[in-house]
Amino acid sequence: MTAGLPENPYNPHAWVIGEPVIGAGTWIGAFTVIDGSGGLTIGRGCDISSGVQIYTHSSAMRCVSGREYPVVDRAPVSIGDRVFIGANAVVNMGVTIGDEAIVGAGAVVTSDVAPRTVVGGVPARVIGTVDLTEPAAPRTIRTA
Template sequence: MMNAPDKHKLYPNEAIRTVCYIQNLPRRANVEIGDYTYYSDNTHSPELFYDHIQHHYEFLGDKLRIGKFCAIAEGVTFIMNGANHRMDGFTTYPFNIFGGGWEKVTPMVEQLPFKGDTVLGNDVWIGQQVTIMPGVTIGDGAIVASNSTVVKNVEPYTIVGGNPAKVIKKRFSEEIIQLLLELQWWNWDEEQIFEHLDTLVSAHDLETLKGLSSK
C-alpha cells in the first residue's frame, strides 16, 4: 500500500502535467527547494519555474529558499537583489551597464542595496501572479492572495493580499498557530503524515493536534 507520492519524480501524477515537484528540476545555484513543493502552470510548462526568478546573479550571493509542501501558482515572480539600483546618488539611472565610457561609474557590490535572502517557509500557498520582492520572508503556513506584491515579511499562518500586500487576517488563533509551529508536521516521515492526513486537512480536531504536539 502506498502512503505517499514519489517525491523524487518531477511529475508525481502523470495525469496532471501542469503540476510538478520543482525540487526535481535541475539544480540551480543559490536556489533551495524543499520536498513536495510544487509549481502549477496552466499556460506554460511548470518546468519553466526558474524563469520566474528574475535578476538572480550568483556573484551577489543572495539565495531563494523555499520550504517543504509549498503550493506556488502560475505567474509568480521572485525579484532578487540583482534588480536593485544604486540609491545613494542624485540619480538611480544605471549608466554603467550601457558602456560607451559610462562604465567608469560602475558601482562596487557593497554600494548596491542588498536585502538578503528571499525565504518561503513550509506549507506556504502563493496565489497566481504574485510578485515577491528581494529579501522578503514569508512564514510557515502563510497564504498570499493572487495579484499581490509582497514587499515586507509575512508572519506565519497569516493571509495577506494587495499591492503592497497587507494583512487580511490570521488563519487560526494564536494558540493553534503556536501548536502548528511546534508540531512542524512537514518534517514528519511519510508514514506519520499518512496516518494523520485526516487531522491535517481539517481544522476541527484540536485535541488530536494538541496530543500530537505534546509527543
C-alpha cells in the same frame, strides 16, 4: 529544455535560476520566475502558483544611476513550510514569509509576512489569518 528555459525538476515551463533550496513536496506552477541568484529557500509542501515571480536581486539603483552605482543588489528570500502563493504574485528580495502563510493572487510582497497570515494587495498588507485549530473541519481563513 522547453521554450528555451533551463531544465529544472519542478516545471518545464518555469524559469529557475541560481541554486534555490526547495523543500520536498513543493509544487511550482508554469510561467514562474524563481530567482535564487541572491539566496532563496522555499520550505516543504508549498504551492507556488502559475505566474509567480520571486526575486532575490534588483538592478533598479544601477539603472537609474546611469550605471554609476555598478552593483546589482541581492538579498535572500526565505519562504516557510506549507506556504501558498497565489497566481501572479511577486515576492521581492529580502522578504521572509512564515510557515502556513497565504499570499493572495496578484499581491506584491515588499516586507516580511508572519506565520499563518494572509496578505493581499499592492503592496501586500495583512487581510486575514489562517486558523488551523480544528484539523478535522475544513480549514478557515479569518479576514481582518
